[in-house]
Amino acid sequence: MSSDETHFSEMQTSEGVRPPYASYAAWFSEQDAARLEKKAAQSEAFFRRSGITFNVYGDSDAEERLIPFDLVPRILSSQEWTRLSRGIEQRVQGINAFLHDIYNRQEILRAGVVPTELIAQNDAFLPEMMDFTPPGGVYTHIVGTDIVRTGEDEFYVLEDNARTPSGVSYMLENRETMLQMFPELFSKIKVQPVSDYPKNLRRSLGACAPESCTGRPCVAVLTPGMYNSAYYEHSFLADQMGVELVEGHDLRVVDGYIAMRTTRGYRRIDVLYRRVDDEFLDPLTFNPSSMLGVPGIMDVYRAGNITIANAPGTGVADDKAIYSYMPDIVEFYTGEKAILKNVETHRCSDPEALNYVLDNLAELVVKEVHGSGGYGMLVGPAASKRELSEFAAKLKARPANYIAQPTLSLSTVPIFKKKGLAPRHVDLRPFVQVSPKGINITPGGLTRVALKAGSLVVNSSQGGGTKDTWVLED
Amino acid sequence: MLGKTAGGLYWMFRSLERAENTARLIEAGFRIALTRSTEAEGEWKSVIVTSAAQAAYEAKHDGYNSAQVTNFLLRDPDNPGSVLSSVKIARDNARLVRTALTTEVWSAVNETWMLLVDLLAKPVKETELPEVLAAIRHQCALVRGALTGTMLRKDSYHFCQLGIHIERTDSTARIIDVKYHALLPASSLVGGRLDNVQWETLLRSVSAHRAFRWAVEGDYTAPAIAEFLILDRRMPRSLSFCVAQIVASLGYLADDYGERVRTHELADALNARLEKRDIAAIFDEGLHEFLGSVIRDVAALGQQLEQDYRFNR
Numbered sequence: 171m172s173s174d175e176t177h178f179s180e181m182q183t184s185e186g187v188r189p190p191y192a193s194y195a196a197w198f199s200e201q202d203a204a205r206l207e208k209k210a211a212q213s214e215a216f217f218r219r220s221g222i223t224f225n226v227y228g229d230s231d232a233e234e235r236l237i238p239f240d241l242v243p244r245i246l247s248s249q250e251w252t253r254l255s256r257g258i259e260q261r262v263q264g265i266n267a268f269l270h271d272i273y274n275r276q277e278i279l280r281a282g283v284v285p286t287e288l289i290a291q292n293d294a295f296l297p298e299m300m301d302f303t304p305p306g307g308v309y310t311h312i313v314g315t316d317i318v319r320t321g322e323d324e325f326y327v328l329e330d331n332a333r334t335p336s337g338v339s340y341m342l343e344n345r346e347t348m349l350q351m352f353p354e355l356f357s358k359i360k361v362q363p364v365s366d367y368p369k370n371l372r373r374s375l376g377a378c379a380p381e382s383c384t385g386r387p388c389v390a391v392l393t394p395g396m397y398n399s400a401y402y403e404h405s406f407l408a409d410q411m412g413v414e415l416v417e418g419h420d421l422r423v424v425d426g427y428i429a430m431r432t433t434r435g436y437r438r439i440d441v442l443y444r445r446v447d448d449e450f451l452d453p454l455t456f457n458p459s460s461m462l463g464v465p466g467i468m469d470v471y472r473a474g475n476i477t478i479a480n481a482p483g484t485g486v487a488d489d490k491a492i493y494s495y496m497p498d499i500v501e502f503y504t505g506e507k508a509i510l511k512n513v514e515t516h517r518c519s520d521p522e523a524l525n526y527v528l529d530n531l532a533e534l535v536v537k538e539v540h541g542s543g544g545y546g547m548l549v550g551p552a553a554s555k556r557e558l559s560e561f562a563a564k565l566k567a568r569p570a571n572y573i574a575q576p577t578l579s580l581s582t583v584p585i586f587k588k589k590g591l592a593p594r595h596v597d598l599r600p601f602v603q604v605s606p607k608g609i610n611i612t613p614g615g616l617t618r619v620a621l622k623a624g625s626l627v628v629n630s631s632q633g634g635g636t637k638d639t640w641v642l643e644d
Numbered sequence: 645m646l647g648k649t650a651g652g653l654y655w656m657f658r659s660l661e662r663a664e665n666t667a668r669l670i671e672a673g674f675r676i677a678l679t680r681s682t683e684a685e686g687e688w689k690s691v692i693v694t695s696a697a698q699a700a701y702e703a704k705h706d707g708y709n710s711a712q713v714t715n716f717l718l719r720d721p722d723n724p725g726s727v728l729s730s731v732k733i734a735r736d737n738a739r740l741v742r743t744a745l746t747t748e749v750w751s752a753v754n755e756t757w758m759l760l761v762d763l764l765a766k767p768v769k770e771t772e773l774p775e776v777l778a779a780i781r782h783q784c785a786l787v788r789g790a791l792t793g794t795m796l797r798k799d800s801y802h803f804c805q806l807g808i809h810i811e812r813t814d815s816t817a818r819i820i821d822v823k824y825h826a827l828l829p830a831s832s833l834v835g836g837r838l839d840n841v842q843w844e845t846l847l848r849s850v851s852a853h854r855a856f857r858w859a860v861e862g863d864y865t866a867p868a869i870a871e872f873l874i875l876d877r878r879m880p881r882s883l884s885f886c887v888a889q890i891v892a893s894l895g896y897l898a899d900d901y902g903e904r905v906r907t908h909e910l911a912d913a914l915n916a917r918l919e920k921r922d923i924a925a926i927f928d929e930g931l932h933e934f935l936g937s938v939i940r941d942v943a944a945l946g947q948q949l950e951q952d953y954r955f956n957r
Contacts, residue, residue, distance in 0.1 A: 220747075221739070221754050396739050409743040420648050431647045433799065433953040434901055 178321045178581040179593055180244065190247040190642060193359045198242075198591075206241065206586060209351045213239050216350070222343050224399050224630060238635035239344060240585040241351065244596060244617040248362070251641040254325060255600070255611045257509035258315050262602050262609055264500035264508075265332055265487045269309035271503070272486060273299045283502050284495050291570070292492075293540060294333075294485030296448065298455055302472055304481045305380040306606035311443075311479035312371070313602040314338075314615075317510070319581040326511045326578065328597060330496065332488040333480060334445050337616040337636075338601050339403040342367060342410070344616075344638040360643035362613035368410030370603055370610055375411075375441045377605040378477045383440040389413045390430060392421075392444040394462045399631075404445050418446070423466040428476045441477040442467075448482045490539045490573045491517055513578060519570035527574040528565065531558050534574040535626075536565065549626060551577055580626055583637065585619060595620045597628050598639065614639035645744065650803045651955030652741035656734045656753070657791075657807030663730035664784040665815040666695055666717055667777045672849040674773060677710050687845070688713040694822040694849075697725055714773065719764040727780055728764050731757050746794040749787060756783035799900055802893040806949065809893070813886040813942045819849045820873050821935040824866075843869055850881045870931065871923040883938060884918045890945070891915050897953075905952035910945045914938070 181188060187195045214236065217223075223234035246254070271278050272289060279286045289295055314335025316328040345364050349356060372389060379387035393404035395417050408415035420430050421439070429436035444451065450460040455468040470476050486492065492499075494515035497508040516523040516534075527534060536548040548561045565572055584591035600615030617637040618628035628634040673691040677684040688708040692701045697716070700723055705712050719728045735757040742750055759779065768776050788808070795801045823846045843864040847853040850873065859878060862868050875884045891911050898904045917938075926934050950956060 218758070219751055219755055221742075221750065396736070401739070405739070405742040414646055414649075415743045416646065417648070420646055431954050433645055433647050433650045434903075435954070 177579050177593070177595070178319065178324075180319070180581050180583045180596075181591075182584075190245045190250070194243065194245060194355070197355060197358060203588070203590075207588065210241055210586060213241060213347050213351060216347055217343070220343070221402060222339070223402055237340060237630045238621060239347065240619055240621075240635050240637045241348070242584055242586050242591065243348065243638045243640045244583045244598070244619075245640045245642065246614070248642055248644045251362075251613055253509070254317065255613075257325070258317075258600055258602060258611055259609050260504055260506065260509055261315065261327065261330070261496065261500055262310070262313050262604060264496070264503045265313070265330060266307075266309050266604060267503035268499050269332075269481070269484055269487050270303065270307060273483065274301060274303070278499065278502055281502070283498050284492070288491055288495075289486065292486050292489060294448070294483065294489055296483035296486075298468055298472075299481070299483040304471075305474065305477045306378045308378050308479075308604050308606065309481040310484045310487065311375060311378060311481075311604050313604065314599045315602065317598045317600065318513075318578055319596075319598075320579050321581075324511075326513045327493075327496070328513060329490065329493060330488040331599070332484045334447070335599065335601065336400045336403055337599055337618075338367060339406040340636050341601065341612070341614065341616045341639065342406075344636055348638045359640075362641045362643055364612050364614055367601065367612050368407060370612075371407070371443075372411040372413065374603040374605040374607075374610060375443055375477075375479055377607045378479065379440040380474050380477055382475050387440040388438060389441045389443065390416045390439045392416055392418070392442050392446055394446050394450070398445070400445065407443070418461060418463045421464045421467075423464070423470055426470060426473060426475055428464060428467055428470050439476065441479060443479045448485065451478075451482060485540075490515070490537055491519070491570075494573065513575045516574040518565060518572040518574060521569075523574075524565065524569045527572075528562055531562060531574075533577060535577055536561060536572050536574045539571055539573060549577070552625070552627075577626065583617070583619065585621065585635070585637075592623065594623070595626050595628065596637070613641035645799055647954030647956070649741045649744045649800070650953050651950065652737040653744060653800055653803040654807040654949070654955070656737035656741065657788075657804045658811040659730045659734040659737065659807075660753070660756075660784050660787055661808050661811040662725060662815070663727045663734070664781055665812070666725065666727050666730065667780040667784075668851055669694055669819070669849055670714055670717055670773075671777050672845045673713065674710070674777075675848060676845055684710065690822050691717070694818050695725055696818065697723055710770065711767070715767050718768060718776070728760060731760050744800045746790065748790040748794045752783075752787040752790040756787060759783060797896075799897060802896045803953075805893045806890060809886040809889040810942060810946050810949075812881060813883055813890070814939060816850055816873060816881050816883055816886065817935045817938045817942070819846070820870065821932060821939070823849060824870070824931060847873075852879060852881060855879060867923050867927065870926070874926065875918065875921055875923060887911070887915050887918055905948075907945060907948045907952045910941065910948055914941045914945065917941075 181191045181195065217236050217239060223236055268278065278284050279289065310332040312335060314331040314337065316331065317325055318328050319325050341364060375389050376387040389411065390413050391404055391408040393401060393415055395401065405415050414430060416430050421428055424436045427438045428442065429438050446462050449457045450462040452463050452465060452468045453460045454465045467476070471478055494512065494517055497512050500508040516527050518524045518527055527536065532550045534550045538546040548557065550558070580595040580597065582593035583596045585594045596617050596619045598615050598617050601612050603610045617639040618630070619635050619637050620626060620628045621633060621635050669691050673687050676687040685708045688710065692698050692708065692713060695717060701716055704722065705716070716723055717726055720726045721729060723729060735753055738745060738750060738753045760783070763776050763779060791804055844853050846869060847856050852873065856869065856872055859876065860868055860872055872879060873882055876882045877884050877888060879885055894908050894911050898908060
C-alpha cells in the first residue's frame with residue numbers, strides 16, 4: 171500500500187496498522203485479489219438491480235446513476251465513536267435551542283453572540299415561524315452532521331445539515347451489501363448494527379406527534395416525486411418505516427387537519443417527514459407557483475394539528491455563515507465548551523476577510539452560504555487560473571454569499587483497486603434523530619470517499635463514492 | 645392505501661400485460677410471415693389494428709412489412725403501446741409505488757426493464773426475434789410470479805390483479821374481433837370451414853393453440869374456437885375467465901372495505917353477459933357487435949375503478 175505522508179491515514183500509519191483496523195487488515199491480507207474484484211462487480215450489479223440510484227440534475231442521458239461503492243470499510247473504534255457522538259449530541263442540542271430562541275425570544279441576538287443582521291438577512295429565516303413552538307419543541311428531527319478528520323484525535327465539523335440531510339439509505343444499503351458479500355467478516359469482527367435506523371426513526375417521529383393526535387400517530391414521508399435526486403431514499407425510508415410515501419397532490423386540508431387521499435377516502439396524517447424544501451411546502455404561504463407542497467399546511471401547522479419534520483425555517487441554523495458561530499452557539503445554550511471543533515471560517519461579508527480570501531484564493535475552499543451538494547464551490551488548490559479569476563469576480567459581486575475555509579488535510583482510508591489498496595480522502599455524515607424523548611445517533615454514518623487520487627471532493631453529485639462505516643463493539 | 649398507490653399498481657400490471665400481449669401478437673404475425681409470405685402484409689396489418697395502433701403506425705409508415713411492424717411494436721418510443729414504452733410505464737409506476745411492492749417484485753420489474761432496454765437498443769434482426777419475444781414473455785411471467793409468490797393478499801395485490809385482467813380482457817376481445825373478421829373472406833361465411841393455419845394464428849395470438857387441442861375435443865371450427873376464447877373458464881386468457889377474476893378481486897375489496905361501489909355493478913353486469921352463455925346465441929347477436937360491447941364495457945369498468953378508488957386527484 172502506498173502511503174501519503176502528508177495526510178493522516180486511518181488504516182495505516184508509519185508505525186503500522188492502526189488498532190481499529192487490525193482484524194480487518196489481517197483478513198484482507200489473506201484474500202485473493204480476483205475474488206475481491208468479483209465481489210466489487212457483484213456489489214455494483216446488486217445496487218443496479220435494486221435501483222439504489224440517484225438522479226443528477228441537468229444530466230439528461232444518465233437519468234439515474236449509481237454511487238460507486240468501495241468494499242473496504244471505514245472503521246472507528248468504540249472510544250472514537252463515543253467521543254464523536256457526545257460532540258454531535260451536544261451540537262444538535264445547541265442547534266435546537268438556537269432555533270427555538272431565534273424564533274421566540276432571540277436572547278442570543280440581544281446578548282450579541284450572533285449578529286442580528288445575520289438572521290435578518292438570512293433567506294432561510296421564516297417570519298411565519300415567529301412566536302410559535304413546534305410540537306414537542308423539536309425543530310430539527312433529523313440531522314446529518316458532516317465531519318472530517320485531520321489526525322488521530324482531530325475531528326472537525328465541516329457543516330451541519332439541519333434541513334433535509336440525504337444519504338441515510340446508502341448507510342443502510344452499504345451495510346446490507348457488506349453483510350451479503352462478506353458474511354464471514356461480521357462473525358470475526360463485531361460491528362455495531364445500523365439496521366435499527368428506520369424503526370427508531372418511526373418511533374422518534376411518532377414521539378413528536380402533536381397533542382391533538384390521539385392513538386397511534388400516522389406518519390408519512392412527503393417527496394417531491396420520482397424525478398427528485400433523492401427519490402430512492404424517500405421511498406426506501408417510507409418502505410422501511412412502513413408508512414405511506416406521499417406527494418403534495420395526495421394531500422389536502424380536511425377539517426383543519428392534513429389528510430391523504432386513500433382508496434377509502436381522506437385519512438389524517440399526524441407527522442409529515444417532508445423531503446420538500448421550505449419554499450415549496452405551502453403555495454399559500456411561500457412560492458405560489460409550487461405544485462410540490464400542500465396549500466394551507468402552514469395554517470394547520472400553526473394550529474398545532476400536524477408535526478412537520480424538519481420544521482420549516484430550520485435552515486437558518488445550517489447555513490455556512492451561521493456555522494462560523496456554532497461553537498459560541500453551543501456554549502451559549504449548553505453552558506459547556508463545544509466538544510467538536512469548527513473549521514476556521516472567513517466570512518466574506520466582512521471586508522477584511524474578503525480581502526484576505528481574495529489574496530489567498532488559491533489555498534482556500536470557498537462555498538456558497540446556502541449551497542449544498544458541492545455545487546457552486548471553489549477548491550482553490552485544484553482550480554485553474556481562469557477558474558480562480560472567474561470566482562474572484564463572483565465573490566466581489568456578492569461577498570455575503572460566500573465563506574472560505576482553509577483546505578484541510580483530510581484523512582484517508584484506502585479504497586480497493588485492481589493493483590491493491592490506494593489512499594483516498596473521506597468524510598463522514600452521522601445521522602441523528604431528535605424527539606422530546608431524546609437524541610439518538612446511529613453508530614457510524616455515511617462515509618463518502620473521493621475516488622480520484624488527491625481529490626478532496628467527496629460529493630456523489632461530483633463523482634464521489636461511499637463506503638460502509640463500522641463502529642466496533644467494545 | 646393511497647389512491648395513487650392503487651393506481652400505480654394497477655397501471656404497472658396493465659402495462660406489463662400489454663407488453664406481453666404485444667409480444668404474443670408479434671409472434672403470431674411472424675409465424676404467418678414465415679409460413680405464408682403472400683398473406684404476410686394483411687397479417688401484419690391485422691396485428692397493428694389489433695393493438696389499436698393503426699393511426700399512429702400509418703402516420704409514420706407506408707405499407708406493412710415485417711421489419712417496420714416489429715420495430716414499431718417492439719421499440720418505437722412514439723408508440724405508447726410498444727413493448728419498450730409499456731415496460732417503461734410499468735417500471736415508472738413501480739418506482740412510484742415502490743413502498744407497496746415486495747423487493748422481489750420490484751427487482752423483477754427493474755431487471756425486466758434493464759434487460760429490455762438492452763435487448764431493444766437496436767432494431768431486432770429477424771434471426772433474433774424469437775429469442776427476444778421469448779425473453780419478453782419470460783420476464784413478464786417472472787414479475788407475475790414474484791407477485792403471486794411474495795405479495796400479501798391484501799388490497800394492493802388485488803389492484804395488481806385488476807390491472808392484469810382488465811388489460812387481458814380488452815386484449816383477448818380485440819384479438820378475436822380483428823382476427824376473426826380479418827381471417828374470414830366475407831362475414832357471411834361466419835361458421836363456415838376455414839383454413840386450419842389461419843385458425844391456428846388466432847389461437848397462437850393468445851398462446852392457446854395447444855391448450856385448445858387438449859381442452860376441446862373436436863375440430864378447429866369457428867364456433868368451437870370462439871367458444872373456447874370467449875366462454876371457457878379453464879382458459880386463463882378467455883373473456884369469461886378474466887371477467888371472473890375481476891369480479892373476484894373486486895369482491896375482495898368489497899369485503900375488506902365493507903363497501904360496494906359502482907364498479908361492482910359494472911363488473912357483475914359484464915360477468916352476467918358471459919355466464920352460462922351459449923356461443924350460438926352470441927353469433928346470433930353478432931360476434932363483432934358482442935365483442936365491441938365487451939371492449940366498451942371493460943373500458944367503462946376501468947374508468948369507474950379509477951374513480952371509485954380515487955386513483956387520481
